Amino acid sequence: MKLDELSSETLKIIPNLDPHLKNAVANAKKGDKRDPSSSTAADEIAVIAKVTDLDSWNKLNRVRTVTSIDGTARDNTTIVTARIPVSMIEAIRQEKFVVSLKAARPVRPQLRKTIEETKSREDLLPIGNHTDGGSRAIVGIIDFGFDFMHKNFRNKDGSTRALAIWDQNAPAGPGSPFGLGRLHLKEKIDAALLKPDPFSALGYGPPEEMPDEEGTHGTHVADIAAGNGLGSGVPGVAPKADIIFVEISTSDIPANGPGAVRSSLGDSVQLLEAIRFILDQAGDRPCSINVSLATNGGPHDGSTLVEQGIDRLLTQAPNRAVTIAAGNTFGVGIHAAGRVPADGTSDLFWSVPSDDSTSNELELWYRKGDLFAVEIIAPDGKSVLRAEPNETKTLQAGNKTVMLVDNRIGDPNNGDNMIGVFLRRELPPGRWTVRLHGVSVDDGRFHAWIERDDIGQSIFDGPFDDTHTLGSISCGHETIVVGSYDAHQEGTPLSEDSSSGLTRDGRPKPEVCAPGRNVFAARSLTRTDVPHVGVTHKSGTSMAAPAVAGIAALILSEANSNHRSLTSAELRKFVKDAARRNPPSGTNFDLRFGKGRVSGAASVRAAMMP
Amino acid sequence: MGISLDNFKKVEFTGTARPEPISADRTLTAIFKVTEADYVPPKVHVRARIDSMMFTGSFVAGDLWELESDQRVISLAISRPLGLSE
Numbered sequence: 269m270k271l272d273e274l275s276s277e278t279l280k281i282i283p284n285l286d287p288h289l290k291n292a293v294a295n296a297k298k299g300d301k302r303d304p305s306s307s308t309a310a311d312e313i314a315v316i317a318k319v320t321d322l323d324s325w326n327k328l329n330r331v332r333t334v335t336s337i338d339g340t341a342r343d344n345t346t347i348v349t350a351r352i353p354v355s356m357i358e359a360i361r362q363e364k365f366v367v368s369l370k371a372a373r374p375v376r377p378q379l380r381k382t383i384e385e386t387k388s389r390e391d392l393l394p395i396g397n398h399t400d401g402g403s404r405a406i407v408g409i410i411d412f413g414f415d416f417m418h419k420n421f422r423n424k425d426g427s428t429r430a431l432a433i434w435d436q437n438a439p440a441g442p443g444s445p446f447g448l449g450r451l452h453l454k455e456k457i458d459a460a461l462l463k464p465d466p467f468s469a470l471g472y473g474p475p476e477e478m479p480d481e482e483g484t485h486g487t488h489v490a491d492i493a494a495g496n497g498l499g500s501g502v503p504g505v506a507p508k509a510d511i512i513f514v515e516i517s518t519s520d521i522p523a524n525g526p527g528a529v530r531s532s533l534g535d536s537v538q539l540l541e542a543i544r545f546i547l548d549q550a551g552d553r554p555c556s557i558n559v560s561l562a563t564n565g566g567p568h569d570g571s572t573l574v575e576q577g578i579d580r581l582l583t584q585a586p587n588r589a590v591t592i593a594a595g596n597t598f599g600v601g602i603h604a605a606g607r608v609p610a611d612g613t614s615d616l617f618w619s620v621p622s623d624d625s626t627s628n629e630l631e632l633w634y635r636k637g638d639l640f641a642v643e644i645i646a647p648d649g650k651s652v653l654r655a656e657p658n659e660t661k662t663l664q665a666g667n668k669t670v671m672l673v674d675n676r677i678g679d680p681n682n683g684d685n686m687i688g689v690f691l692r693r694e695l696p697p698g699r700w701t702v703r704l705h706g707v708s709v710d711d712g713r714f715h716a717w718i719e720r721d722d723i724g725q726s727i728f729d730g731p732f733d734d735t736h737t738l739g740s741i742s743c744g745h746e747t748i749v750v751g752s753y754d755a756h757q758e759g760t761p762l763s764e765d766s767s768s769g770l771t772r773d774g775r776p777k778p779e780v781c782a783p784g785r786n787v788f789a790a791r792s793l794t795r796t797d798v799p800h801v802g803v804t805h806k807s808g809t810s811m812a813a814p815a816v817a818g819i820a821a822l823i824l825s826e827a828n829s830n831h832r833s834l835t836s837a838e839l840r841k842f843v844k845d846a847a848r849r850n851p852p853s854g855t856n857f858d859l860r861f862g863k864g865r866v867s868g869a870a871s872v873r874a875a876m877m878p
Numbered sequence: 879m880g881i882s883l884d885n886f887k888k889v890e891f892t893g894t895a896r897p898e899p900i901s902a903d904r905t906l907t908a909i910f911k912v913t914e915a916d917y918v919p920p921k922v923h924v925r926a927r928i929d930s931m932m933f934t935g936s937f938v939a940g941d942l943w944e945l946e947s948d949q950r951v952i953s954l955a956i957s958r959p960l961g962l963s964e
Contacts, residue, residue, distance in 0.1 A: 412962070446926045485962050516960075518960075533961060534959075535958055536955065536960060537907045540909060540934060541934055563958065563960050565891075572955060572958075573890055573909040573911055576932070577909055577928045581928060593963035594963075596963060660882075668898075679890070680887060680888045680889070681911075681953050688884075806964060809963045
């Protein structure tokens with residue numbers, strides 16, 4: 269076929285139609301016949317619909333309803349799976365009682381990708397292993413929105429697999445861990461599951477979906493690590509592990525300032541408390557915890573107290589693992605590095621978009637032997653502020669601080685120096701210059717990060733580099749940090765935004781990569797056993813880290829069956845040494861793949877060795 | 879009188895170089911690192927123990943000067959916001 273022989277044509281199809289259905293309609297209008305399949309007759313198509321009136325749906329001619337689930341969503345709509353004639357797609361979609369109509373998608377093969385590609389599916393694990401789906405381990409998930417009703421998190425008898433849910437958002441009461449939130453133990457969750465509305469009965473559940481989101485992050489993440497597939501049809505990595513979920517919240521975000529300019533779901537203090545809580549609940553049982561949270565700023569050397577705290581918890585006792593998402597900031601322009609010459613200057617260009625309605629924040633770290641002054645130059649070229657070492661300077665507009673520059677000497681945790689710059693949203697957009705002046709320079713090297721801002725991200729307008737883009741809590745010494753690749757594409761390439769090592773102090777992180785692109789896993793508020801309904805796809809290192817958390821649970825379960833204890837360092841070594849190459853090419857540490865693509869089979873094999 | 883966090887050398891930079899001072903009676907939560915096992919600074923309420931030298935706790939911002947001058951406090955990290963890695 270030659271391209272110049274092709275012609276374009278406009279087909280009249282109703283606009284608000286699912287693309288797969290639109291394609292079926294288009295083919296039918298061109299005269300193409302659909303072949304029958306094992307579940308559909310000729311010219312019939314399998315669909316999933318969300319309807320407000322089931323009776324009206326059932327009265328539709330030539331529609332074969334296969335399953336209906338009343339009250340699937342909190343809005344009391346009903347989800348149905350059905351077979352409908354292709355010729356009726358447009359008419360059915362336009363019925364007032366049809367809220368949504370989508371073609372059934374072949375998700376099963378895609379769902380399998382994580383457990384298949386990482387060699388962690390039961391039949392791919394070494395012969396003679398005793399992982400038993402991670403049954404001896406606990407998987408802890410610290411995240412947002414756990415749908416404990418989803419069948420992937422329930423046993424065959426309908427009881428919950430969750431040992432506990434700690435909702436940090438709830439008002440405190442008697443028995444609240446550390447005086448914070450509300451604790452729901454297994455007995456209480458099971459009792460709620462017997463009620464007509466378990467979410468109301470328990471006082472906890474995932475929120476309604478936002479218009480641009482299909483399902484909550486926490487349900488998806490938990491399923492990748494530990495779902496059992498009873499609902500969706502395909503299990504996660506450690507399908508028999510017990511689950512502890514912490515709904516993380518934030519305690520101390522200011523009403524103004526940078527904390528208010530980016531969307532945040534948790535904070536560092538309550539993250540550390542969540543890990544402490546899960547380990548306390550686990551007691552002597554092996555425990556693997558996943559953290560798919562991040563932010564950009566910080567020293568990136570593992571010295572923050574939250575990273576030190578996690579390291580301490582991991583080394584206090586054996587059989588513990590914490591996996592953390594590497595972050596998704598490669599190629600975004602949030603990191604810059606350079607060298608300030610003695611008695612010279614080095615410029616960073618910081619671009620604030622014209623439609624940015626939020627404030628912006630930059631954090632720059634350099635070695636303790638150097639001293640820099642910092643000068644801020646506005647987009648119009650005017651120098652507006654200069655702060656010498658150990659000075660904090662502000663720009664005021666009336667009573668309001670619109671710029672703050674903090675030139676700190678001697679961080680209390682690592683002794684290095686740090687410059688923080690805050691630009692309030694009232695300042696003009698454009699290309700700001702951060703000019704560093706060498707006051708006393710021995711080494712001169714620095715790294716700078718622009719803080720995360722999900723509403724309006726400012727970036728470096730050169731020179732920037734994409735190394736050192738790991739998240740701020742992803743640089744600890746004992747944690748396993750995980751990057752993301754695409755298991756669906758030939759050659760399993762890296763996800764384009766998966767963050768890059770090294771740490772600022774030169775350590776090789778991330779440790780490994782796992783599938784994180786278009787990962788199909790449980791979708792919250794779909795309490796169904798219809799495979800095509802109960803899942804959704806999400807992307808990011810958030811989806812890669814829980815695969816490794818599940819593998820860590822398998823390793824710990826295997827070791828436990830042999831009465832063997834593993835330190836966090838030993839477990840990390842198993843995971844790293846077992847990682848597969850090609851990609852990445854060669855044998856050296858790769859800045860984004862780490863040691864390579866994680867292998868459940870090889871990691872478990874290492875744990876089987878005496 | 880308001881408290882400016884950038885005045886305190888023992889406070890880990892939080893990523894929230896709050897441009898406006900915070901109220902002295904505002905309750906803050908932080909991770910504490912101390913020099914002496916089981917030491918808890920006066921007026922700090924311990925929430926979770928990490929080990930003998932590290933814990934999470936709450937206090938009011940007005941006590942920051944006292945914490946800054948406390949020789950047995952190495953550093954404290956006021957909560958830093960985190961987002962999803964999606």
